[in-house]
Amino acid sequence: MIAPPAFPSFQCAYAAVLRHVTEHYEFVNLARGNDSHEIIGASFRLIDPRQRALYLTNRPVNPVYHYAEALWYLGGMRNLDLIGHYATRRRADSRDGTTIEGSSYGARIFAPRPDGAPSAFDRALELLRAEKDSKRAYLPVFEAGDLDEIGHPDLPCLVGLQLLARDGYLHMVTYMRANDANRGMVCDVYSFTLIQEFAAAQLGLRLGDYTHHVGSMHVGVRDLARAAGVLEETAADPEAAPLFPAPVMPRNTTxxxxxxxxxxxxxxxxxxxxxxxxxxxxxxxxxxxxxxxxxxxxxxxxxxxxxxxxxxxxxxxxxxxxxxxxxxxxxxxxxxxxxx
Missing domain, CATH: 1.25.40 (Serine Threonine Protein Phosphatase 5, Tetratricopeptide repeat)
Structure with a gap:
């Protein structure tokens, strides 16, 4: 078994994934009118998940939205009030103009169950405190019922997150059914690694590796020019360190x-x-x-x-x-x- 390629920062991984998908794509996918170049089965690992930010002139990001989305997840929310304010496009995912169901991952991970039982996240942390080498701390998101309606506007891209405590470090593995390498992946990796860092703080563990597995990794045809700009910008030194050091979440965060x-x-x-x-x-x-x-x-x-x-x-x-x-x-x- 060969481990996925490891990168010192997400910026390095992002450029490598864009290059691989745009230059070695397997399919032209026309699903729901979103033409894209696609590869099936893509994985990478981040050695330092704190290095989650992009500092690229050809791919300016919205740091406010990054934190807003991560906090929306941590808050276990379904409503649009917060997330729809920072990204109005998210309102298109709502049936009723008030809530989001499929991509409200935090509601499935962090919100208590309707019967008042602890959240999936709390149960996973309890398990890891009791069994330090457990393989069972899995946080499921995608549910069988999500496939009930063909053409649903908001199907979860995230299948689930797995927390693995090993030798004093907390590692995390993400499983996704699909990921847009130029768009969604940038936000997803930011939020998921921040969740990993928060979980490590709750467990009193150091931050371990982050692994990202994707069933369908793709780049939209509409974004190929932007991807080319990123590849040109990073071509001289693909392994270059980000321009700025990563902020470190306090280990006493509660x-x-x-x-x-x-x-x-x-x-x-x-x-x-x-x-x-x-x-x-x-x-x-x-x-x-x-x-x-x-x-x-x-x-x-x-x-x-x-x-x-x-x-x-x-x-x-x-x-x-x-x-x-x-x-x-x-x-x-x-x-x-x-x-x-």
């Missing part, structure tokens, strides 16, 4: 911290509050989570103050990597001459 961040996120999202860096620094949160709230405040300004640049003090208070991403994603909202 569910209280997650709940507090979600409470403040809602105030900012609904424009009931506006925070200066000093306000955020005064909150009873580790700096890691304060930085997340600064990103949400930046987004509040982008949405509610469309004619103004993002507050310079706020930009200065962001970690360099997050600031770099904000400046590339919203260059017109940064004061002239301020992009590094």
């Amino acid at each position: 569910w209280t911290h997650i709940s507090t961040v979600l409470e403040h996120e809602e105030l900012l999202r609904t424009n009931q509050a506006q925070y200066t860096p000093t306000d955020v620094a005064g909150l009873d949160l580790p700096r890691y989570w304060q930085q997340v709230l600064l990103l949400f405040e930046a987004h509040r300004q982008i949405v509610n103050c469309p004619a103004d640049p993002i507050d310079q003090q706020l930009l200065d208070a962001l970690e360099p990597g997050a600031r770099w991403q904000i400046e590339r994603r919203w260059p017109t909202r940064v004061a002239a001459g301020e992009i590094a």
